[in-house]
Structure formats: structure tokens, C-alpha cells
Amino acid sequence: MQILISEVKSWLLEAGERLKEALLDEKLQVDTKLSRTDLVTNLDKEIQDFLVGKIMTFDPKAKILGEENGQDKLEDFSGRVFVIDPIDGTMNFVLEGENFCIMVAIYEEGKGVLGFIYDVMKNEFLWGGPSIGVYVNEERVQQTKYLSLEEGLLGVNAKMYTHNIGNLQAIGDVSMGIRMCGCAGVEFIHLALGRRAGYISNLAPWDYAAGQILVETLGMTVTKFDGESLNLDEREFCVAAGPAAYTQILKLSLENKEGY
Amino acid sequence: MQILISEVKSWLLEAGERLKEALLDEKLQVDTKLSRTDLVTNLDKEIQDFLVGKIMTFDPKAKILGEENGQDKLEDFSGRVFVIDPIDGTMNFVLEGENFCIMVAIYEEGKGVLGFIYDVMKNEFLWGGPSIGVYVNEERVQQTKYLSLEEGLLGVNAKMYTHNIGNLQAIGDVSMGIRMCGCAGVEFIHLALGRRAGYISNLAPWDYAAGQILVETLGMTVTKFDGESLNLDEREFCVAAGPAAYTQILKLSLENKEGY
Known part of the structure; x- marks a missing residue:
């Protein structure tokens, strides 16, 4: 579990660096999907491919469900499944240059075991799961009070x-x-x-x-x-x-x- | 003008440090004004008093219009007027601990000459005016394209x-x-x-x-x-x-x- 956690964190940090670099230096290629406000960029596809490559190298038997590149359906959740969103908030990525995340969830035999949400520009990285608790960056999140x-x-x-x-x-x-x-x-x-x-x-x-x-x-x-x-x-x-x-x-x- | 600008910037930075400190260390005193969602805290009042004190020391003849402490009406905009909002987004200050600003506007004979908006937690400080242009932190804002x-x-x-x-x-x-x-x-x-x-x-x-x-x-x-x-x-x-x-x-x- 520890190796898996540090692997996934390193992938997301590397992907985040790529997105920051692209926002600084490159003209994004922006296309629409189902409507004029449903955006996808070359970076959504590139980051999905990057994550899929990392997953397949780390665990060739794992299954993948993800937003882009035709990987958006999965019937069989047996074994280990990675659910990935290369850029959550693509509209914000394009129009604000902030308030977007890279997300990965890991399931084992249909049960959610780990989640990772990386707000790239704010450098706020939430990760954890039922067996280890939840952390923001390296600090444990203590749930002391739920708001009504x-x-x-x-x-x-x-x-x-x-x-x-x-x-x-x-x-x-x-x-x-x-x-x-x-x-x-x-x-x-x-x-x-x-x-x-x-x-x-x-x-x-x-x-x-x-x-x-x-x-x-x-x-x-x-x-x-x-x-x-x-x-x-x-x-x-x-x-x-x-x-x-x-x-x-x-x-x-x-x-x-x-x-x- | 240069002295006025650096004075006001230093006040807002100092007020921002006070707000960060309060968010880390203190239990806020939160009251309501016109409705249950119209919040005011001890810090709104304290920062308004701090800014008023700085203004009165710097320019005793200036007039002030501000959200708190009964200074919320001004009939006469002759001379120099400071319009101040000690915490813009008090709800966010209380419930998010971010996405709030300290704001000051300066008018001379009814004309707006300088504006200052300091997003404290993001450290994004927008300031400037018609005679000097607009800056974010120390970088000039170049308006190259308006979005439709x-x-x-x-x-x-x-x-x-x-x-x-x-x-x-x-x-x-x-x-x-x-x-x-x-x-x-x-x-x-x-x-x-x-x-x-x-x-x-x-x-x-x-x-x-x-x-x-x-x-x-x-x-x-x-x-x-x-x-x-x-x-x-x-x-x-x-x-x-x-x-x-x-x-x-x-x-x-x-x-x-x-x-x-």
C-alpha cells in the first residue's frame, strides 16, 4: 500500500508540473465534446495517456476507467481498478488557469481503497483511504465537527x-x-x-x-x-x-x- | 502619489498579517447584522479601526466611507475620500478561511484615483489607478484582450x-x-x-x-x-x-x- 501511495503521488505531482508548464508556455488546443461548454484540451488527453502509461507499467493487470480517450466505461470491477480524471475542471484550466484538479481513485474488488485529489495551482493535495486516514499534503485531516x-x-x-x-x-x-x-x-x-x-x-x-x-x-x-x-x-x-x-x-x- | 501608494499598501499588508494570525490562533467573535447570513466579526471592526487610524494619521483632513462602525454614509465627496472595506467576503473569512479581501479606494474631488484589492490568503494584490496603470503584486497588468x-x-x-x-x-x-x-x-x-x-x-x-x-x-x-x-x-x-x-x-x- 505504501509503495502504491508514493507511486500515485509522484505521478500526480509530475502531471501537475506538466500542466503548470503548459499554462505558462503553450497555446492550448481546446475542443468541445457534447456541447460548446464541454471542453477538452490536448492536455486532458496527454495527462490521461501519461497516467495510463504509469499505471500499466506499475500494475499491468489493473483496469482503468477514465474521462478521456474512450476509456469511459467499465463493466467489471474485479481486481484493482484505477479511476482517473486527468483534468477535473477543464473549463477552469482553460479560462482561469486555476481551480482544477488531477484525480485518481483506486478500487480493490469493487471497494474504494485510496483517493487522490491534487489542486495543482493551490498546491493542496488531499489523499488517503479507509485504512490510513486522510491527509492534506503531509498533514493528517482531523474531522472534529460536521457543519449542519x-x-x-x-x-x-x-x-x-x-x-x-x-x-x-x-x-x-x-x-x-x-x-x-x-x-x-x-x-x-x-x-x-x-x-x-x-x-x-x-x-x-x-x-x-x-x-x-x-x-x-x-x-x-x-x-x-x-x-x-x-x-x-x-x-x-x-x-x-x-x-x-x-x-x-x-x-x-x-x-x-x-x-x- | 508614490508615498500615498506605498503607505496604503503597507497598511493592507499589515492588516492581512493580522487576519492570517487571527485565523490561525483565535476564536472569532461572529455577529449578524441585517440577517442570519450577514456576518460581521471582531476582526472586521478591528481592521476598520486600524485603517481609519492610519488614514487619520497620514491625512487628518481626509473623509472616510466604510462598511463598519457607523461610517457607512458620506454626502460630501470634496477633497480626498478613502472608501474602505476591512474584510470583503466576511462569510468566506469565517467559513472558508480564504477568498476574502481587504479593499481601499481613494477619490480626489469625487474622481477615483487609486484602488487596492488584497486577496490575503492567495497573496494576490491588485492596485493602481488611471494615472499609473494597474499592477498585480509588482507586475504590470497588460490588458490585451477582452472576453466576449x-x-x-x-x-x-x-x-x-x-x-x-x-x-x-x-x-x-x-x-x-x-x-x-x-x-x-x-x-x-x-x-x-x-x-x-x-x-x-x-x-x-x-x-x-x-x-x-x-x-x-x-x-x-x-x-x-x-x-x-x-x-x-x-x-x-x-x-x-x-x-x-x-x-x-x-x-x-x-x-x-x-x-x-
């Missing part, structure tokens, strides 16, 4: 909020305020470090895999609005929060079910 | 967006995406540095004064939705953007006037 919805900020997805999916506007009204940053990894780091009461979004497996492993290790919960488990299969509405806020969010979402 | 609404992100105020004030949801749909960070200073820095096509919010004079001086120096515009000037008198709906995006926003807002 009334006490904390709520990270939300813009489209879900606009269309009031899951009664999200009412949920936001109970919180201290909503925030939209455009990057799931950044939101999961905020949640893990006590800067959020919760995070509600519409996420693909590579967007939530690492975050789920990390915040669940800290005693929080990540599910669909109806409390059902996420299935690592397709894009889903996700609720992530500590115990008190999680119960509040599910209760409030049931009061207006038309949206989902 | 279709090309860039849009910073928005949550309440305005939810209630579609000024047709804001449609404006957001034309942009590459909306962001809500809870701090006007952070948004003005983003706009000045090309990370936003625009910023639309509901702001008091101390929230927009420094930002308006800085982004107008860079050739952008800050007005009400109807194109009228802001009056430094009360909370107002504000549009801040470069030329192309500004025209698009005003046009789109006119298509649905019911909200304001």
Missing part, C-alpha cells in the same frame, strides 16, 4: 441550481450560502477540510470517485438524492455531506421531487 | 441569479458558465486578470469602489443595468465587464426588465 446545513456553505452545480433539481434552491436557502466553483475536486477538498456543509452536483464516476473515498473515510456520506449508492457507471445527481447536513438535504429534496 | 460573453465565465451574485434579476439566467446561459465565490474583491481581480467575461452583483460602495477604479483603468466599464453611473451612495445592481461583454449584458438585461 444552517452552519455552512453549500457547493452546487449551476444547472441543477437553476432548474431547482432536487429542490436545490430551498436547500441552498437553509445553508449559509451557495458557491459554484466549477470543479468537483475543489469542492470535495473544501468538504473534507470543513469549508462546506455539503456539495450537490451532477457527476460522472471520475468526478466523484476519489472524493467519495476521501470524505467517506472522514465519516461523511456520498449518495444519490434518494439515498441509493452511486454505481460508478454513469453521470448521476450526487449529494455529499456530513451526517447532519446529509439528513437535512435528503429530507428537503423529498419535499419537491418533480425535478429529478 | 460567449468566451468567458461570468461571476454572479446568488440571490440575483436565483430571482433572475436583470435576466441574469439568460445572460449566464450565453456565457461559458457562471461562478459564485462570495467575494466582490476576488471577482474584480478575476475580471482584471482576464479570468472572467464579466461580473454582475448587488454591491455597496465599499464592495465596488476599488474594483471599479481598477477595471475602468483597464478599459472596462462598471455601471447599473441601465448604463447609469453608480453613485457611491447605496447598495446597487452592478454590471462590470469589458466592452463586448458589457454591451451584450445590457442588451440581454433589457429583454426582461421585470426583475429590477
Whole structure:
């Protein structure tokens, strides 16, 4: 486990250096995928290839599920699976040059064992798993207090909020305020470090895999609005929060079910 | 002017050190003002008093308009006026420990001459004015390209967006995406540095004064939705953007006037 952890951390740090270098020196090649705001760059593809190469050298039998390069479906979670997001928050990477993450989650026989979220420009690296706890850079994250919805900020997805999916506007009204940053990894780091009461979004497996492993290790919960488990299969509405806020969010979402 | 600039910068840096120290070591005293989400802390008051003391020592004849301590109205803008916001983004200061700014704007005979926005935790310090240009830390900001609404992100105020004030949801749909960070200073820095096509919010004079001086120096515009000037008198709906995006926003807002 220790060797695996230090390997993955070194890959993400190296990939992060590459992204910083590209932001400084290169003109990005930006393409669109499903819509004009669904961006992909040459760096998303390059970093995915880099990570896949590292994984295949380290563990040739491992399976991979990842956002780019046609690796976005996986039926069989037996053995070891790496779920990777080479750039989470590609829009921010292109337009802000910050607030993007590189993420890796590792599953063994379908169980999440390690998560890694690296906010490259902020140099905030959250990593860990159920058997070792959670760390930010080299410091252990101590979960001392979960914020209730009334006490904390709520990270939300813009489209879900606009269309009031899951009664999200009412949920936001109970919180201290909503925030939209455009990057799931950044939101999961905020949640893990006590800067959020919760995070509600519409996420693909590579967007939530690492975050789920990390915040669940800290005693929080990540599910669909109806409390059902996420299935690592397709894009889903996700609720992530500590115990008190999680119960509040599910209760409030049931009061207006038309949206989902 | 040079002495004034280095004085104000040194005050903000010193105030920033005080805020960092307080976040590390102290239990904040948090009170509410107009609502349960309108927060003020002992540090807002302490930093305002610190800045007022520095201003009065440096220029005893200057007038002051500021968020805290009953200094929030000023009728007469003759002579030199300092507009101060000791902590812009108090909610973020309390709940995130980041994404807050200290801001100072200086007016001479009613004209904005200098603006200072210091994002304390990120150490991003935007300052300047029409006679000297704009700098981030010690580097000159070169405005080479203004993003159109279709090309860039849009910073928005949550309440305005939810209630579609000024047709804001449609404006957001034309942009590459909306962001809500809870701090006007952070948004003005983003706009000045090309990370936003625009910023639309509901702001008091101390929230927009420094930002308006800085982004107008860079050739952008800050007005009400109807194109009228802001009056430094009360909370107002504000549009801040470069030329192309500004025209698009005003046009789109006119298509649905019911909200304001």
C-alpha cells in the first residue's frame, strides 16, 4: 500500500508540473465534446495517456476507467481498478488557469481503497483511504465537527441550481450560502477540510470517485438524492455531506421531487 | 502619489498579517447584522479601526466611507475620500478561511484615483489607478484582450441569479458558465486578470469602489443595468465587464426588465 501511495503521488505531482508548464508556455488546443461548454484540451488527453502509461507499467493487470480517450466505461470491477480524471475542471484550466484538479481513485474488488485529489495551482493535495486516514499534503485531516446545513456553505452545480433539481434552491436557502466553483475536486477538498456543509452536483464516476473515498473515510456520506449508492457507471445527481447536513438535504429534496 | 501608494499598501499588508494570525490562533467573535447570513466579526471592526487610524494619521483632513462602525454614509465627496472595506467576503473569512479581501479606494474631488484589492490568503494584490496603470503584486497588468460573453465565465451574485434579476439566467446561459465565490474583491481581480467575461452583483460602495477604479483603468466599464453611473451612495445592481461583454449584458438585461 505504501509503495502504491508514493507511486500515485509522484505521478500526480509530475502531471501537475506538466500542466503548470503548459499554462505558462503553450497555446492550448481546446475542443468541445457534447456541447460548446464541454471542453477538452490536448492536455486532458496527454495527462490521461501519461497516467495510463504509469499505471500499466506499475500494475499491468489493473483496469482503468477514465474521462478521456474512450476509456469511459467499465463493466467489471474485479481486481484493482484505477479511476482517473486527468483534468477535473477543464473549463477552469482553460479560462482561469486555476481551480482544477488531477484525480485518481483506486478500487480493490469493487471497494474504494485510496483517493487522490491534487489542486495543482493551490498546491493542496488531499489523499488517503479507509485504512490510513486522510491527509492534506503531509498533514493528517482531523474531522472534529460536521457543519449542519444552517452552519455552512453549500457547493452546487449551476444547472441543477437553476432548474431547482432536487429542490436545490430551498436547500441552498437553509445553508449559509451557495458557491459554484466549477470543479468537483475543489469542492470535495473544501468538504473534507470543513469549508462546506455539503456539495450537490451532477457527476460522472471520475468526478466523484476519489472524493467519495476521501470524505467517506472522514465519516461523511456520498449518495444519490434518494439515498441509493452511486454505481460508478454513469453521470448521476450526487449529494455529499456530513451526517447532519446529509439528513437535512435528503429530507428537503423529498419535499419537491418533480425535478429529478 | 508614490508615498500615498506605498503607505496604503503597507497598511493592507499589515492588516492581512493580522487576519492570517487571527485565523490561525483565535476564536472569532461572529455577529449578524441585517440577517442570519450577514456576518460581521471582531476582526472586521478591528481592521476598520486600524485603517481609519492610519488614514487619520497620514491625512487628518481626509473623509472616510466604510462598511463598519457607523461610517457607512458620506454626502460630501470634496477633497480626498478613502472608501474602505476591512474584510470583503466576511462569510468566506469565517467559513472558508480564504477568498476574502481587504479593499481601499481613494477619490480626489469625487474622481477615483487609486484602488487596492488584497486577496490575503492567495497573496494576490491588485492596485493602481488611471494615472499609473494597474499592477498585480509588482507586475504590470497588460490588458490585451477582452472576453466576449460567449468566451468567458461570468461571476454572479446568488440571490440575483436565483430571482433572475436583470435576466441574469439568460445572460449566464450565453456565457461559458457562471461562478459564485462570495467575494466582490476576488471577482474584480478575476475580471482584471482576464479570468472572467464579466461580473454582475448587488454591491455597496465599499464592495465596488476599488474594483471599479481598477477595471475602468483597464478599459472596462462598471455601471447599473441601465448604463447609469453608480453613485457611491447605496447598495446597487452592478454590471462590470469589458466592452463586448458589457454591451451584450445590457442588451440581454433589457429583454426582461421585470426583475429590477
